[in-house]
Amino acid sequence: MTQFEDDKATSAIGGTADYGSTVRRTVTRIAGGSAVEAEDDLADEVPIALEYNGISHAVMLATPNALEEFALGFSLSEGIVSSLDDIFEIDVEQGGAGITVHLRIEGAAFMKLKERRRNLTGRTGCGLCGTEDLDQVIRPLRQLSARQLSATSVRAALVDLQKFQPLNRLTGATHAAAWSDRDGKILAAFEDVGRHNALDKLIGFMARGEIDPDGGFLVMTSRASVELVQKAATVGISALVAISAPTALAVRTAEACGMTLLAFARGEQFVVYANPGNVAA
DSSP states (O other), X not given: OOTGGGGOOOSOTTOSOBSOSEEXXXXXXXXXXXXXXXXXXXXOXXXXXXXXXXXXXXXXXXXXXXXXXXXXXXXXXXXXXXXXXXXXXXXXXXXXXXXXXXXEEOHHHHHHHHHTOOOOOOOTXXXXXTOOOHHHHSOXXXXXXXXXXXXXXXXXXXXXXXXXXXXXXXXXXXXXXXXXXXXXXXXXXXXXXXXXXXXXXXXXXXXXXXOOGGGEEXXXXXXXXXXXXXHHHHTTOOEXXXXXXXOHHHHHHHHHHTOEEEEEEETTEEEEEEOGGGEEO
């Protein structure tokens, strides 16, 4: 058992320590020929450094909440570790320039990381920035087991998800990654300015709570990009529902690994782009 598992998060959907997800600013609203000063809430975005065994590996711009889940999910979805058993300790440190998450990982996992070490200095919405080798972009993925997905459950999850986006309702600037059970009930949801960051937070939460990826499907309030497909497939998620369009590479990647990929999921309608035989209308 890892050190952080002894003190698992007990908070509701949304994660653990929150360093301030929003910033309030005075703005000028102009409408109808008049200008009025008002207060507005902005989604915060800060550098988050991920450090493994004392070596900095990645710096991502992210919303500073659920940072343990973020680090755990990133470690799993990027294949740095294969399970939580490979992570011995995790510590979050606030600094003047940003936040550093220190992870102490198993020796063999760290040696593997050093062999393929890369600089992933990231921008909002970029999950592959700084990758140095083409082979690192399209990495091998496990073959996923086919699971039947109900159109009724997808529609129910889309309706349920609206209750779990408080940060976006406040700022209009965040994406959400949510996990739904097979009946369309949202069990967990995380928000972030970056869609891939939100997914990593969700993956970390699922791993800590031992939520089985075979027991439901992923819902993303964003386009379906290849890095989302890769991250989800790496941890065994076999179905992804996105409210916006997929990219062609995301569709090809989903087809190749057996992932069911739905997009343009809005209201009563959606489009199945990969493995339609797994979806019951």
